[in-house]
Amino acid sequence: xxxxxxxxxxxEGTKSVLASLIAILxxxxxxxxxxxxxxxFNPSLGIKGALEGVQLVFGGLxxxxxxxxxxxxxxxxxxxxGNMLFRATPLILTGLSVAVAFKxxxxxxxxxxxxxxxxxxxxxxxxxxxxxxxxAPLVWVIAFVGGCLAGAIWGCIxxxxxxxxxxNEVLAxxxxxxxAANLVTWLFDNGSLFANxxxxxxxxxxxxxxxxxxxxxxxAKLGLDKIxxxxxxxxxxxxxxxxxxxxxxxxxxxTLGYQLKACGANRHAARYAGIADKRNIxxxxxxxxxxxxxxxxxxxxxxxxxFYWTSAYQSLPAIGFNGIPVALLAASHPIGVIFAGCFMSMxxxxxxxxxxxxxxxxxxxxxxxxxxxxxSAFSLVIRMLISGHKKRKNAKVQTVAATTExxxxxxPPGTPPDTPPDSAAVEEGGGEA
Amino acid sequence: xTFLIQQTLIYAVPLMIVALAGVFAERSGIINLALExxxxxxxxxxxxxxxxxxxxxxxxxAKAAGDWVALQGFMILAMVVAAVLGAIFSLLLSFASxxxxxxxxIGGTALNLLAPALVLFFIRIVANQNTLQMxxxxxxxxxxxxxSFFGYGRSEEMGFFGSTFxxxxxxxxxxxxxxxxxxxxxxxxxxxxLRLRSCGENPQAADSLGIxxxxxxxxxxxxxGALAGMGGFVYALTTANCASTxxxxxxxxxxxxxxxxxxxxxxxxxxxxxxxGLFKCIAASYTSIDINGDGVFMLAEIGVSPHxxxxxxxxxxxIVLAFTSKKSRAPKAEGIPYDKGQx
Numbered sequence: 001x002x003x004x005x006x007x008x009x010x011x012e013g014t015k016s017v018l019a020s021l022i023a024i025l026x027x028x029x030x031x032x033x034x035x036x037x038x039x040x041f042n043p044s045l046g047i048k049g050a051l052e053g054v055q056l057v058f059g060g061l062x063x064x065x066x067x068x069x070x071x072x073x074x075x076x077x078x079x080x081x082g083n084m085l086f087r088a089t090p091l092i093l094t095g096l097s098v099a100v101a102f103k104x105x106x107x108x109x110x111x112x113x114x115x116x117x118x119x120x121x122x123x124x125x126x127x128x129x130x131x132x133x134x135x136a137p138l139v140w141v142i143a144f145v146g147g148c149l150a151g152a153i154w155g156c157i158x159x160x161x162x163x164x165x166x167x168n169e170v171l172a173x174x175x176x177x178x179x180a181a182n183l184v185t186w187l188f189d190n191g192s193l194f195a196n197x198x199x200x201x202x203x204x205x206x207x208x209x210x211x212x213x214x215x216x217x218x219x220a221k222l223g224l225d226k227i228x229x230x231x232x233x234x235x236x237x238x239x240x241x242x243x244x245x246x247x248x249x250x251x252x253x254x255t256l257g258y259q260l261k262a263c264g265a266n267r268h269a270a271r272y273a274g275i276a277d278k279r280n281i282x283x284x285x286x287x288x289x290x291x292x293x294x295x296x297x298x299x300x301x302x303x304x305x306x307f308y309w310t311s312a313y314q315s316l317p318a319i320g321f322n323g324i325p326v327a328l329l330a331a332s333h334p335i336g337v338i339f340a341g342c343f344m345s346m347x348x349x350x351x352x353x354x355x356x357x358x359x360x361x362x363x364x365x366x367x368x369x370x371x372x373x374x375x376s377a378f379s380l381v382i383r384m385l386i387s388g389h390k391k392r393k394n395a396k397v398q399t400v401a402a403t404t405e406x407x408x409x410x411x412p413p414g415t416p417p418d419t420p421p422d423s424a425a426v427e428e429g430g431g432e433a
Numbered sequence: 434x435t436f437l438i439q440q441t442l443i444y445a446v447p448l449m450i451v452a453l454a455g456v457f458a459e460r461s462g463i464i465n466l467a468l469e470x471x472x473x474x475x476x477x478x479x480x481x482x483x484x485x486x487x488x489x490x491x492x493x494x495a496k497a498a499g500d501w502v503a504l505q506g507f508m509i510l511a512m513v514v515a516a517v518l519g520a521i522f523s524l525l526l527s528f529a530s531x532x533x534x535x536x537x538x539i540g541g542t543a544l545n546l547l548a549p550a551l552v553l554f555f556i557r558i559v560a561n562q563n564t565l566q567m568x569x570x571x572x573x574x575x576x577x578x579x580x581s582f583f584g585y586g587r588s589e590e591m592g593f594f595g596s597t598f599x600x601x602x603x604x605x606x607x608x609x610x611x612x613x614x615x616x617x618x619x620x621x622x623x624x625x626x627l628r629l630r631s632c633g634e635n636p637q638a639a640d641s642l643g644i645x646x647x648x649x650x651x652x653x654x655x656x657x658g659a660l661a662g663m664g665g666f667v668y669a670l671t672t673a674n675c676a677s678t679x680x681x682x683x684x685x686x687x688x689x690x691x692x693x694x695x696x697x698x699x700x701x702x703x704x705x706x707x708x709x710g711l712f713k714c715i716a717a718s719y720t721s722i723d724i725n726g727d728g729v730f731m732l733a734e735i736g737v738s739p740h741x742x743x744x745x746x747x748x749x750x751x752i753v754l755a756f757t758s759k760k761s762r763a764p765k766a767e768g769i770p771y772d773k774g775q776x
Contacts, residue, residue: 038558107538161751167758170466170538171693171750174686178747186740315680324542361557366550374525374543378535 016331019382023329023375024343031368032057035360044359053360057368060350066357080353082224082231084345086302089236090115092341093295094323096247097155097288099332103251104284105264110158110173111292112320113180114151118293119307119317120184121150122300126212127197136216140301143217147297148290154180155289156282163278169285177316188307199306209307218303236298241338243294248334260284292320325369328376344369435597437711440718442606445710447472447668450609451688452695452702453616454660459697460620461653462633462646462766466541467526468661469685470548473677474522475662476669477552479515480565480677483507487568496575501582505604508576508670512605512663519662520655522548527654531647534770545685553679565677572675578602605667616660617699629653633764636771646771661685690750696761712746 032054039050052072056063061084062074094111101108126143134142158172187194188209199208212218222235251257262270263280271277299305299319326344330336347369351362375382451468458465465471486492486507495503526544529535556565567575580591580600591600620626631639632649640646668681691709695702719742754761 034554042558109542161755161758165755165758166761167751167754168693171686171690171754174683175690175747175751178683179744179751182740182744182747186738186744189738189740192738321546325546328539361554363550363554363557367547367554370543370547370550373546374529374540377529377539377543378533381533381535 015383015386016333016336016379018386019379020329020331020336020340020376022382023372023379026375027368027372028057030371031364034367035364038360049358049360053354053358053364056353056357057350057364060353061346063353063357072357078228079230080349082228082233084342084349085224085228085237086232086234087345087348088341089240090295090299090319091322091326091344092237092240092244092338093291093298094320095326095330095337095341095344096244096323096334097291097295098323098327099330099334099337100247100251100260100291101284101288102327102332103264104260104281105267106159106162106169106281106284106288108155108158108173108285108288108292109170109321109324110155110176111288111323112316113173113177114154114289114292115296115317115320116177116180116184117154118147118151118296119300120187121293122147122297123197123209123212123307124187124194126217126301127210127215128194129215131216139215139217140219143212143301144294144297147293149293151293151296152286152290155285155287155292159282159285162285163281177320181316207308211303211306212301213303217301219298219301232302232304234302236302239298240341243291244334244338247291251334256283292323295319295323322369325373325376328373331376331379435593436718437714438597439602440714441707441710442602443671443710444713444717445706446606446609447664447671447684448688448691448709449613449703449706450667451661451664451685452691452706453613453699454657454664455689455692456697456699456702457616457620457629457653457660458657459692459764459767460630460633461650462636462764462769462771463527463530463650463654463657464537464541464768465523465526465654465657465661466538466689467523467544467548467685468657468688469681469683470541470545471519471522471658471661472665472668472681472685473548473552473679475515475519475665476673476681477556477565477677477679478518478662479511479666480567480669480675481559482511482514483675484565484568486511487570496570501578504575505578508603508605509608511670512608512666515666516659516663519665520659522662523654523658526658527651530770531650531654534772537768537770549679552677556677556679563678567675572670573601576603576605576670576675578604603667603671605670609664609667612660613699613703616656620699625652630764632771633766636766637775640771640773650771661688664688687746687750690754693761693763694750694754694757696757697764709746709750712749716742716745 035053035057036050039047039053055072059074061080062077063080064073064075064077067073094115097111097114098108122143125146126139129139129142131139154176157176158167158169161167161172162169186192188197189195190198197209199210199214219234219236219239221233222238224233224235224237225231227233251261259270259275259280260283262273262275263277263284267277267281270280300307322344326337326340329343330340347365348362351365354360354364355362451472454471455465455468492503492507494500495507522544525547526537526540529540529543530537553563556563559565578599578601580589580595583591583599585591590596620629628639628644629649629652631642631644632646632653636646639649665681665685668684669675669677687709691702691705695705716739719739
């Protein structure tokens, strides 16, 4: 990546990438095995349905529906591509949120709450400021900044109690998540302060907030809709990538980034070196919160997404939690997060294709994500295996590494999934179960 | 008052038993963040067992004949199935964190992601919808203890004690309480308990005395998984009408909070669980709580938004922790993978 970077660093980098790719491959393979097993034991699906499911798991991004004969067709699908980028936007930002906290040694499981607070602030600002008085682009900026700030404030709370009261940040984050869920519902519920933002134009809908385009506020398309016609893609992805690069610069090139990482490596040693550890913990959580808030802002400012809630909040937004696998898969590297985010949103698209085209449902992609996270928990072991292979030329590891080379996303459209990694994984999956 | 006590117990008991599950894992040195996931999995396993048994035609005769002893046995069997499958599911965590020395927080998070995804995937395939319910009847008609079992007529009163603790309760609640007591004694008064706790405080010292740290950590996490799986089924049985929906409303995380609030000690945990059960109960049914029995629903008449009541359990947790966390003392070696070569 850098010319003057030492070879050792490059090796570490390649190892991380390789470990992540192995995790992805095993995750996809286990997903395919589950699909096969379910298909074989379920008479309504059969082997044919199972094989179609497996095909979609690996190449769902390039699926173009079914031909007249009923067979699955594959090819470049601009709608899927554009929607992948659109869905990747919030995932990249929540992934960054979790990654920044990881670098400071904190586990930000509070992203869903920060995301919800960002949602509320963005929607309230974008819909309440009249565009007849303030120009729409300015409202967009205000709403975006407002969303980030709301997220930052919500992220500060676990940071503050962690730094000054020694409360486990995981616990504080979980509590603030549920508090945020109820608070946001409260804000928009009937008879509350912002109940006037409920969508009453389309009266078939209850408990929906207006789209921001109702007030004329939406993210510029930046010509991306011309490249990917028929999709929801907009300039948000560009903003997300710029933010990722800024975070990369912050973490690697500035004093603040160094201090944050020092706190993550060893809080006590950092304090001994004169770094204000408490201030850095709060700051790290604030940045993390702002990133989650930004994720919500970009998602809802797109103008074609709606916020929906139920009167008794029972579940938290999945985008917040999905930031965790994104960050883990990217090994907390800000640039890696961009690719990991795109991969996760690709799995989302795969899930949709599975639901639409086969009798399977989208939850299989969640299973794949969970397996990838599980494997990244011991990425250290995988990395050790890789370096062991380089030294000892271990035959068994060699085969594992060899199978990683064809990336599932890169497989040319139309080709059925390669059999070698599949059969190799059957053995591995059998060993695991 | 009767209603308040019954409802509080319904919420408090799953919290209590799952918090104890957390204690077993953490006292042996493994952070079990996966409690939520294991609960979800256990609830699914128990409900699926009940459904399959009903579909296979077992217990139909017992139900028709009103043989409530057999039906209670059926429920206990389902609890055992949930516990066994919860224990098996938790092996994923112990394998990653003991054998592979992986990051326990991430491993737990993976299980938390895996359980709802797997469960929803299979529920969709089995039931073709997002909820897995009993094949027939409901939880109350099958498993609830009623006064008629004891020969009381429809209009006869059982007295305060009877109507509060026997009529319209679930046997599962009392089984959990008994288990809680037995396991607390196991943890504090037996050789096994002492060894388990020593592995969470100073595994190197424990190893030097001939205790197999890996085995003890496996034991702790497996007991933890069994209890959490059973707690998940009990939660589904008593609050969700024996249905599995791929979530337990954050109860696993709340149990984690109860455990930390209870300072990793069973007696404190029981108290903390009752407190949170009370607040959960208020949040769920504040409109129908009549505290002193004069027909005035005081909490509903104050006019506070229901959202505030729903927020209350979490807000109180945070505030209470703010005051108690300085004193709280986690097991010293929790979260640190044990490496024999390390000093």
